[in-house]
Structures are given as C-alpha cells and as structure tokens.
Amino acid sequence: MDYDLVDMAAVRRFYEDARPTVVLHLAARVGGIGANRKNPGKFFYDNLMMGVQLIEVGRQVGLRKLVALGTVCAYPKLCPVPFREESIWDGYPEETNAPYGLAKKMLLVQSQAYREQYGFDSVVLFPVNLYGPRDNFDLETSHVIPALIRKCIESRERGDRRLVVWGDGSPSREFLHARDAAQGILAAAERYEKSDPVNLGTGHEIRIRDLVPVVARACGFEGEIVWDASKPNGQPRRMLDTARAEAEFGWKARIPFADGLRETVAWYERNRTPEARGLPSAFVARPWGLESPADAPEVLGSGALRAGGPGARQPGPRR
Numbered sequence: 001m002d003y004d005l006v007d008m009a010a011v012r013r014f015y016e017d018a019r020p021t022v023v024l025h026l027a028a029r030v031g032g033i034g035a036n037r038k039n040p041g042k043f044f045y046d047n048l049m050m051g052v053q054l055i056e057v058g059r060q061v062g063l064r065k066l067v068a069l070g071t072v073c074a075y076p077k078l079c080p081v082p083f084r085e086e087s088i089w090d091g092y093p094e095e096t097n098a099p100y101g102l103a104k105k106m107l108l109v110q111s112q113a114y115r116e117q118y119g120f121d122s123v124v125l126f127p128v129n130l131y132g133p134r135d136n137f138d139l140e141t142s143h144v145i146p147a148l149i150r151k152c153i154e155s156r157e158r159g160d161r162r163l164v165v166w167g168d169g170s171p172s173r174e175f176l177h178a179r180d181a182a183q184g185i186l187a188a189a190e191r192y193e194k195s196d197p198v199n200l201g202t203g204h205e206i207r208i209r210d211l212v213p214v215v216a217r218a219c220g221f222e223g224e225i226v227w228d229a230s231k232p233n234g235q236p237r238r239m240l241d242t243a244r245a246e247a248e249f250g251w252k253a254r255i256p257f258a259d260g261l262r263e264t265v266a267w268y269e270r271n272r273t274p275e276a277r278g279l280p281s282a283f284v285a286r287p288w289g290l291e292s293p294a295d296a297p298e299v300l301g302s303g304a305l306r307a308g309g310p311g312a313r314q315p316g317p318r319r
Contacts (some may be wrong), residue, residue, distance in 0.1 A: 005050040008057075016063050021061060022189060023053050025068040028104075033166065035235050036096045044099035051107040059120045066122040067189045070108060070197065072238055073101030073175075074126060081205070082179035082241040085197045088126070094235035111195040123188050128240055129201040132178030132260060133267035145175060145261070148212060149268055153217035153243065161223045166231035169209030174201050174239045177260040180253040191249040201240035202253040210232075218265045 003014040005027055011315060029046040030038075051068060058066050075083045076091025088108075093101040107124050114120040129147040139147055149164075155163050184200045192198065206214075212225055245251045 001053070005054060005106045006046050008049075008053050011057050012314055013051045013093065015057055017061075022067045023063060024189065024300050025056060025066060025107075025186075026183060028069070028071075028100075030203050031099060032062065032147065033232055034098050035279065036100055037139045037232075039256050040099040043161065044103045047100060047103035048106055051104070052110060055107070055110050055114060055120070057120060058122075059114060059118055064121065065096070065189065066120075067185060068107045068111070068124050069185070070088060070095075070104040070124050070126040071101055071128060072128045072201075072240065073097035073235075074105040074108075075101075075235075075238075077235055080241045081237050083199065084241045085199060085244055087128070088197055096232060108197055115195045121193065122195060123192050123198070124195070124302065125185065125188055125198050126202050126240070127181055127184075128174040128202070128238060130178050130181050130216045130261060131175050132264055132273060135178070135264065137268060137272075141303040144208070144211070145215065145264065146216040146268075149219055152216050152221040153265075153269065155223065156219060162226050163212075163221060164226045165208075166214055166228055167208065167233040168227050168229040169207065169212065170219075171204040171235060172207045172237045172239065173211070174203075175260075176201050176206050176253055177255040177257075182253050184251045184253075185249040186208055187249045194248070196244075198245050198248060199240040199242050200245060200253075201242050202257070203240065203242050203288070204255075205239035215261065215265075218261050287317075 001018065003010045005011055005014070011191075027050055029043055029050075031039075031043075031157040055066060055068075062186040072083070073093055074094065075088055077093060077094040079213050088105070092098060109123050114122060127144070129143055131143070136142045137146045137150045139150060142150070151163060180199055180202075188198065209227075215224065216222075242252070
C-alpha cells in the first residue's frame with residue numbers, strides 16, 4: 001500500500017491501516033545536485049511535511065517509537081571535518097542542498113520538542129551518502145555513485161573515449177553501504193532512547209577526483225575522464241565522526257568500500273534489461289539493497305523495510 005505522506009489525510013490512513021508500534025521514517029523527495037537546484041521549494045516542502053506529520057500523528061495515536069533519517073546535507077557548508085553532532089547548528093548548509101537539509105533538520109527540532117513536552121520517543125539519525133544494490137540509477141535524480149556507475153557502463157558500451165563529470169573533482173565525500181545503514185537504523189530503534197542527533201557513516205572520505213577513476217575501473221571504462229568545472233561542486237568536504245553511534249548503540253560500519261562497489265556494479269550489470277537502458281526511471285531504490293523482500297525484517301512504517309529504501313533516494317514521496 002502506498003501513502004502520499006505530504007497529505008495529512010493519507011498519513012492518518014497509514015496509521016489507521018498499519019497500526020504500527022514502531023515507524024522507520026525513511027521516505028524523502030531527494031536527488032543529486034541537479035535535482036536539488038531544480039526543485040528547492042518542492043524538496044523543502046515535501047520533506048518538511050512528511051516528517052512533521054508522521055511525528056505529530058504518531059504522537060496522537062500513541063506510537064511507541066519513531067526513527068527518522070536526517071541527512072549529512074543538514075551540516076554547515078564549512079563544518080570542521082570530521083562532522084561532529086555538536087556542530088550541526090554552527091552554520092548554514094551548502095546552498096544547493098540547503099532547502100532539503102534544513103527540512104530534514106527540522107525533524108531534530110521536533111523530536112527534541114516532542115520528547116520534552118509529550119514524552120514522545122523519537123530518534124533522528126544523520127547518514128552520509130548511501131549506495132548499494134537496488135539503488136536509484138536515474139541520471140536525473142540519483143546520487144554520485146549510481147550515476148557514475150550507469151554513465152561509465154553506458155560509455156563503455158558505446159565505445160566513448162571520454163567521460164564528462166560535473167565539477168573539478170576537488171570535493172570529498174563519504175559513502176555508506178545500504179546494508180550497514182540498515183543495521184544502524186535497526187540498532188538505534190532497538191537500543192537508543194534519546195533525541196540527540198547521531199551520525200551514521202564510515203569515518204572515511206574520498207575526493208571525487210579519486211573516486212571517479214575507481215568507479216570507472218570497476219565498470220570497465222578505459223577512456224579519458226574530463227572535468228566540467230562550469231558545473232557546481234557542492235559542499236567542499238564531507239566526513240562524519242561516528243563515535244556516538246558506536247558508544248550509544250554499538251553500531252559500526254562493516255562493509256569495505258571496494259567490496260560494496262563491486263557488489264553494486266555487479267547488481268546493476270545483472271539486473272538491467274535492454275528495454276530499461278533507455279528509460280530514465282528504470283531503476284528505483286529498493287529496501288536496504290536486499291535481493292528480495294523476503295530478506296527484510298517485518299517492520300511496518302513510512303519508508304520502513306517493507307515500504308521503501310534507505311535514505312529514500314526515490315524521487316517521489318509516496319510510501
């Protein structure tokens with residue numbers, strides 16, 4: 001069953017139909033730099049309304065716990081690296097991601113206010129860029145790794161000699177495998193009882209200039225990489241301090257990036273079809289990078305394991 005979580009009536013129907021005791025709010029309207037630049041108002045409104053309404057109606061119906069995903073985009077543009085949770089309010093986010101990042105950060109304000117006034121148990125986690133099998137490979141709305149994988153493989157198949165990449169390659173990013181993220185979310189649901197923000201990441205950054213050749217090699221693309229410096233770079237650096245997650249609920253990322261990347265490339269190669277190659281929306285993120293719904297725990301909720309993927313990289317708000 002799908003519910004448009006931007007619509008309050010649909011949120012109420014969700015709670016009436018599912019009657020959950022725990023909700024994992026992973027739904028979002030989100031994309032890469034291009035999608036954020038094209039849709040700042042919609043990204044702000046839809047993400048704000050989804051989270052605010054899920055928490056408010058959850059409180060009204062006596063929900064036992066809600067775990068929501070924020071975003072690394074909520075951190076200040078020039079935040080000291082590694083990003084520590086204490087720094088999340090120390091400045092304005094990077095401009096292209098600010099509407100999305102601020103909408104997600106409001107969940108933290110709501111979580112803390114509702115715990116103080118109503119005793120409502122909610123948790124807000126702040127993950128870095130997620131990747132993995134069943135990611136969103138739509139070039140208009142995907143994030144950097146799935147976009148690069150698709151572009152490299154399609155360039156390889158066309159015999160292209162050059163691959164053009166946005167920006168100058170100087171920014172750094174941190175990447176977390178979807179299965180690691182899933183384990184972190186479940187650990188927080190089971191063992192974390194505070195509204196203080198918690199980062200989910202690996203604690204390792206890689207420059208985009210170094211990342212692109214790694215992805216290209218994994219995809220078998222051997223051409224020249226060309227940097228289009230007329231396009232935006234986004235935030236200069238991103239890397240999280242993840243000590244709080246380990247201290248508070250015993251979570252630490254386990255999947256090495258090289259292994260996760262190979263797995264993701266292999267999944268994309270194995271699952272795309274000739275018909276899908278020309279369709280921009282052929283690939284939509286699925287739950288947790290798992291190979292089948294039967295592998296997912298039975299947890300009900302908005303964007304929960306049966307209803308949506310980690311970080312909710314899908315372009316729409318329905319869950």
